[in-house]
Amino acid sequence: MKTEEEVEDFILNGHKHYLRHITIDCAIIGYHDQQLKILLVKWKHLNGWGLPGGFIMNEETLNEAANRILMEKTSLSDLFLQQFYTFGDSFFRLSKKDWDKDQRLLIPIPEDNWLLERTISIGYYAVVDFEKVSISPDIFYDEYQWCDIQSIPELLFDHNEMVEKAIQTIRLQIYHQPIGYNLLSEKFTLPEIHVLYETILGKQLDRRNFPKKLMSLGILKKLDEQRSIGPHRSPFLYEFDKENYEKALMEGIALAF
Amino acid sequence: MKTEEEVEDFILNGHKHYLRHITIDCAIIGYHDQQLKILLVKWKHLNGWGLPGGFIMNEETLNEAANRILMEKTSLSDLFLQQFYTFGDSFFRLSKKDWDKDQRLLIPIPEDNWLLERTISIGYYAVVDFEKVSISPDIFYDEYQWCDIQSIPELLFDHNEMVEKAIQTIRLQIYHQPIGYNLLSEKFTLPEIHVLYETILGKQLDRRNFPKKLMSLGILKKLDEQRSIGPHRSPFLYEFDKENYEKALMEGIALAF
DNA sequence: AATTTATTGCGTAAAATTTACAGAATCAAA
DNA sequence: TTTGATTCTGTAAATTTTACGCAATAAATT
Numbered sequence: 084m085k086t087e088e089e090v091e092d093f094i095l096n097g098h099k100h101y102l103r104h105i106t107i108d109c110a111i112i113g114y115h116d117q118q119l120k121i122l123l124v125k126w127k128h129l130n131g132w133g134l135p136g137g138f139i140m141n142e143e144t145l146n147e148a149a150n151r152i153l154m155e156k157t158s159l160s161d162l163f164l165q166q167f168y169t170f171g172d173s174f175f176r177l178s179k180k181d182w183d184k185d186q187r188l189l190i191p192i193p194e195d196n197w198l199l200e201r202t203i204s205i206g207y208y209a210v211v212d213f214e215k216v217s218i219s220p221d222i223f224y225d226e227y228q229w230c231d232i233q234s235i236p237e238l239l240f241d242h243n244e245m246v247e248k249a250i251q252t253i254r255l256q257i258y259h260q261p262i263g264y265n266l267l268s269e270k271f272t273l274p275e276i277h278v279l280y281e282t283i284l285g286k287q288l289d290r291r292n293f294p295k296k297l298m299s300l301g302i303l304k305k306l307d308e309q310r311s312i313g314p315h316r317s318p319f320l321y322e323f324d325k326e327n328y329e330k331a332l333m334e335g336i337a338l339a340f
Numbered sequence: 341m342k343t344e345e346e347v348e349d350f351i352l353n354g355h356k357h358y359l360r361h362i363t364i365d366c367a368i369i370g371y372h373d374q375q376l377k378i379l380l381v382k383w384k385h386l387n388g389w390g391l392p393g394g395f396i397m398n399e400e401t402l403n404e405a406a407n408r409i410l411m412e413k414t415s416l417s418d419l420f421l422q423q424f425y426t427f428g429d430s431f432f433r434l435s436k437k438d439w440d441k442d443q444r445l446l447i448p449i450p451e452d453n454w455l456l457e458r459t460i461s462i463g464y465y466a467v468v469d470f471e472k473v474s475i476s477p478d479i480f481y482d483e484y485q486w487c488d489i490q491s492i493p494e495l496l497f498d499h500n501e502m503v504e505k506a507i508q509t510i511r512l513q514i515y516h517q518p519i520g521y522n523l524l525s526e527k528f529t530l531p532e533i534h535v536l537y538e539t540i541l542g543k544q545l546d547r548r549n550f551p552k553k554l555m556s557l558g559i560l561k562k563l564d565e566q567r568s569i570g571p572h573r574s575p576f577l578y579e580f581d582k583e584n585y586e587k588a589l590m591e592g593i594a595l596a597f
Numbered sequence: 598a599a600t601t602t603a604t605t606g607c608g609t610a611a612a613a614t615t616t617a618c619a620g621a622a623t624c625a626a627a
Numbered sequence: 628t629t630t631g632a633t634t635c636t637g638t639a640a641a642t643t644t645t646a647c648g649c650a651a652t653a654a655a656t657t
Contacts, residue, residue, distance in 0.1 A: 104359045105460055141458065145428040169426040169462050171402040201398065203362055203462075205426050255592070259512065274605075291607075292645065309653095315604040316652035335512070339644080531634075548635080549616065566624095572633040573623035596615080600657070607650085614643070623634075 091190055098197035101138035106204045107149050108136035108242070110167075110249035111157060113213025113229050114266060117282050120213055121246055122157070125226040126239060129181055132228075133239035134246070136204065149207045157216050162209040163265045167252040171203040173241040204241075208249040210266055210283070257283055258338045261302050261331045264323055272310055272318035273297075280340075288340055300336050302327045348447055355454035358395035363461045364406050365393035365499070367424075367506035368414060370470025370486050371523060374539050377470055378503055379414070382483040383496060386438055389485075390496035391503070393461065406464045414473050419466040420522045424509040428460040430498040461498075465506040467523055467540070514540055515595045518559050518588045521580055529567055529575035530554075537597070545597055557593050559584045 111122040111134075123132045137152035139145065145166065154160050177199050182192045192198065218227045230236070235246060256262065262283070263276055273294050281288050297303060304324045309317035368379040368391075380389045394409035396402065402423065411417050434456050439449045449455065475484045487493070492503060513519065519540070520533055530551050538545050554560060561581045566574035 102361050102458070102460065104361055139428070139460075142431075145426065145460070166426060169402065169423060171396070171462075174399075201359065203359065203396075203402070203460075205428075205460075255516065272605090289645070289647090290605090291647075294606080296644090311653080312604080314602075314654035314656095316606080316654095318605055529634090546616070546618090548618080548637090551635080553615090568624080569633080571625040571627095571631075573635080575634055598657100601655085603653095605650105605652075607648105609648090610646090612643105612645070614641105616641070617639090619637090621634105621636085624632090625630100627628100627630075 094190060094192060094196065094198065097138065101140055103197045104200055104202055105139055106136045106202050107139060107145070107152055108134045108170075108204045108206055108245060109149065109153055109156070109164075110134055110206060110208040110246055111153070111216075112208060112210045112232075112249065112253060113216065114210060114279060114282055115212055115214050117278055119232040119250075119282055119285075120229040121232060121235065122213070122216070122218075123228050123230045123235075123238070124156070124218075125228075129177070129239055131239045132230075132236060133242045135227075145205060149205075153207075153209060156218065157211070158219055159209075159211060159216055161265070162211060163262065164207055164209045165252075165256070165260075167206050167208050168245075168248050169203060169205045170241050170245055173204075174201050204245070206245050206249060208253060210253065210262065212266055254284060258340075259335045261300070261323075261328055261336060264328065270306060270308070270310075270320040270322050272320060274318055276321070284340065286340075296338060296340070300327075300331065300338070302331050302336075351447060351449060351453065351455065354395065358397055360454050361457055361459055362396055363393045363459050364396060364402070364409055365391045365427075365461045365463055365502060366406065366410055366413070366421075367391055367463060367465040367503055368410070368473075369465060369467045369489075369506065369510060370473065371467060371536060371539055372469055372471050374535055376489040376507075376539055376542075377486040378489060378492065379470070379473070379475075380485050380487045380492075380495070381413070381475075382485075386434070386496055388496045389487075389493060390499045392484075402462060406462075410464075410466060413475065414468070415476055416466075416468060416473055418522070419468060420519065421464050421466045422509075422513070424463050424465050425502075425505050426460060426462045427498050427502055430461075431458050461502070463502050463506060465510060467510065467519065469523055511541060515597075516592045518557070518580070518585055518593060521585065527563060527565070527567075527577040527579050529577060531575055533578070541597065543597075553595060553597070557584075557588065557595070559588050559593075 113120040113122060122135065124135045125132050135152070135156040137148070137155065139148040143151065146164070149164055149166070150160065153162060153164060179192060179194060179199055213229050232250065235243065237243065238246070257280065263279060266279055267275055276297065277288065277290065277293050280293070302324055303321045306320045306322060308320045310320055311317055370377040370379060379392065381392045382389050392409070392413040394405070394412065396405040400408065403421070406421055406423070407417065410419060410421060436449060436451060436456055470486050489507065492500065494500065495503070510519075514537065520536055523536055524532055533554065534545065534547065534550050537550070559581055560578050563577045563579060565577045567577055568574055
């Protein structure tokens with residue numbers, strides 16, 4: 084969606100290709116260097132920050148739509164993308180007034196345009212290493228930021244509620260679903276996955292007990308290689324046991340920290 | 341929605357009052373006498389069984405809509421109603437062919453009618469004592485049944501998947517959220533809540549250890565009354581400590597069985 | 598080549614929790 | 628008063644979790 088014609092077509096005829104009333108919004112949690120951040124984008128015409136999102140095309144499934152939208156906004160694919168809740172209590176998303184106010188928008192919008200209707204938003208989350216993400220702008224967004232989880236500003240619509248629920252869900256899910264597949268390199272060390280869990284849970288986990296619990300799940304395979312980390316003992320590399328990982332995704336796991 | 345005029349108006353003009361594309365479906369899990377059942381309804385025009393559901397009105401929130409729909413279908417209100425997942429991979433809900441085939445329907449349906457569009461369905465579940473529920477029919481449904489969880493027939497759309505996910509969610513949530521407020525009488529005995537948990541989890545819980553764990557949550561209050569149960573020792577009555585129960589709902593609990 | 602420094606990796610004792618189970622108390626009907 | 632079925636409490640054993648000391652290792656420095 085780059086040319087003027089495409090944008091105009093999206094505004095006037097988008098409702099033929101996308102489902103009205105429904106959006107998908109993504110709470111993309113970024114993790115790096117013991118910090119948790121969330122990806123916020125600035126809406127061109129509303130002059131406020133919110134979560135990246137988009138509409139669902141007529142012929143794609145919800146997961147396909149979520150993956151496509153995430154791909155468009157972050158250039159990332161094949162992420163650990165999880166639906167977590169559907170929000171529908173924010174009755175007005177865009178108003179004609181806000182739209183008309185903004186000079187950057189290309190065409191005036193008809194009063195009964197589909198983009199001005201109430202929307203229900205399906206929330207998805209992903210956890211990514213924010214050092215590896217590159218954001219590509221979109222007609223609706225012109226800026227983005229990785230915002231510290233602790234100090235989130237007031238967001239548009241009900242996006243504050245969505246962020247809160249996303250983080251809450253992740254912290255709960257970490258006990259029941261194997262998390263980490265897309266956050267770490269294919270091969271990683273125990274200390275690496277250790278700080279990942281510490282960061283997400285926001286608390287310290289005993290360095291010596293953590294490997295025992297994690298290994299007892301049977302989803303990790305110890306490799307015969309080590310990583311060189313300078314003048315220190317070389318930690319062994321691990322990778323996820325694909326088969327058991329998939330099984331654990333389906334059936335759930337039980338962890339206690 | 342009883343008179344012919346009302347039905348016709350719903351079909352032709354419903355899209356002005358309800359959100360297109362979106363429905364709420366309810367997996368109503370019924371519990372009684374150590375059995376788990378699910379409420380199924382038969383769709384008039386599709387000749388198949390599915391979950392009761394309905395559309396969202398323009399000016400009501402999702403929870404309001406879910407409660408209204410549940411009220412309409414079961415005459416129950418103020419239930420422990422929880423959103424659990426949103427489904428959108430079943431592309432066709434109704435077809436004009438199916439509609440036209442059914443003689444009981446009152447009017448022919450236009451090809452581009454809103455009821456024939458793809459729908460996204462927000463799933464809610466409730467757990468109720470099925471002995472206390474009375475079902476009131478609707479234009480779309482003419483029969484209902486309480487179906488044993490173990491032997492669910494093939495359902496319409498993606499409702500089999502919804503039922504499966506609902507039960508899975510309930511079993512997971514029972515460890516993290518206090519369940520029981522709407523299932524038991526206001527005052528209940530330990531054995532009563534004990535079999536409730538056993539039924540939902542589908543396994544036996546030690547009769548002597550169960551009370552210890554449950555009481556340690558601090559959401560139950562022992563009363564100074566007893567229930568008379570015939571020629572046996574009278575069990576004490578308990579009730580939920582409203583304040584702590586609400587707190588536990590918000591913050592979650594941790595149980596291990 | 599030995600020493601130093603920072604980190605990984607393992608084992609084990611102590612503490613806490615969970616599980617298993619026995620027996621006393623209670624109620625109402627016979 | 629006896630009987631039968633059920634509630635309720637306590638406690639020892641088993642298991643799990645937690646805490647933590649120390650050996651092993653890697654490379655840079657002496």
